[in-house]
Amino acid sequence: MNSAAPMNPGPRMNPAAPMNPALPVTPAPPPVLVLGQVTKVYGEGETAVRALRGVSLTAERGDYVAIMGASGSGKSTLMNIIGCLDVPSGGTYHLDGTDVGALDERRLAIVRNRKVGFVFQSFNLIPRMSALANVELPLAYGGVHAAERRRRALAALDRVGLADRVHHQPNELSGGQQQRVAVARALVTAPTLLLADEPTGALDSTSSGDIMNIFDRLSASGRTLVLITHEEEVAAHAKRVVRLMDGRIVDDVRTTPVGGPPPRLAEVAS
Ligand SMILES: Nc1ncnc2c1ncn2[C@@H]1O[C@H](COP(=O)(O)OP(=O)(O)O)[C@@H](O)[C@H]1O
Numbered sequence: 001m002n003s004a005a006p007m008n009p010g011p012r013m014n015p016a017a018p019m020n021p022a023l024p025v026t027p028a029p030p031p032v033l034v035l036g037q038v039t040k041v042y043g044e045g046e047t048a049v050r051a052l053r054g055v056s057l058t059a060e061r062g063d064y065v066a067i068m069g070a071s072g073s074g075k076s077t078l079m080n081i082i083g084c085l086d087v088p089s090g091g092t093y094h095l096d097g098t099d100v101g102a103l104d105e106r107r108l109a110i111v112r113n114r115k116v117g118f119v120f121q122s123f124n125l126i127p128r129m130s131a132l133a134n135v136e137l138p139l140a141y142g143g144v145h146a147a148e149r150r151r152r153a154l155a156a157l158d159r160v161g162l163a164d165r166v167h168h169q170p171n172e173l174s175g176g177q178q179q180r181v182a183v184a185r186a187l188v189t190a191p192t193l194l195l196a197d198e199p200t201g202a203l204d205s206t207s208s209g210d211i212m213n214i215f216d217r218l219s220a221s222g223r224t225l226v227l228i229t230h231e232e233e234v235a236a237h238a239k240r241v242v243r244l245m246d247g248r249i250v251d252d253v254r255t256t257p258v259g260g261p262p263p264r265l266a267e268v269a270s
């Protein structure tokens, strides 16, 4: 691809914008993700596994999507593609207007670092490093100066309710607290998309509730979230539930408008 090519495919007309041609039209932001007939094949020949068989999915800014499916249905493969950890075998993927398929490894890593925050089932914190240092890490990769790193990391830890634990190391924190550090780390770069793979899979029900409450509040503040889960209880927090079977989307149900508050938060508030 020509390195001078624009990162954005071009402005789309905002349907809410005034039609008067004399007024400037504000371009609507691109959807956060657009997958077009994405396929993924592992291996080749006799032993090839078709993990994704033509997945098309669009998520607008502010959506809160749960992806469900049995083991082996392709959830992790889809998560890796959405998170720019892997590339599709076929089809197209645009992340926040960027054609990911056209990027080389180095540029893919830059897009991933800028646009995606990850939360994993197993927390993936760095041992023997304080919560604060763990949360600062993605900013260090991003070239942010020390004082600014500290300020932003402390704010992120405060948002997840861990202002009083910033100097603790992972092994001095409960599982639920470690996952909250991981959420702070995912948020600190202000990513376009927060992507979580079974974020409550290793937690007891109280800690799971804490994490989901944090996600609900992030959603209410306008963040875009995609979370992979096999728990209906977790999926019920999302505004939309997508189900995968054998590498295909078999169901896509919206329970709550993209622009509205997430369903569980609305319940608590009412
Ligand atoms: N690296 C890989 N090499 C070969 N096959 C793989 C690889 N990763 C996943 N698969 C296969 O692709 C299919 C989908 O896997 P995965 O995306 O991990 O599903 P899920 O996360 O829903 O359990 C499965 O049949 C799995 O065995």
Ligand SMILES: [Mg+2]
Residues within 6 Å of the ligand: 075, 076, 077
């Ligand atoms: Mg998986």
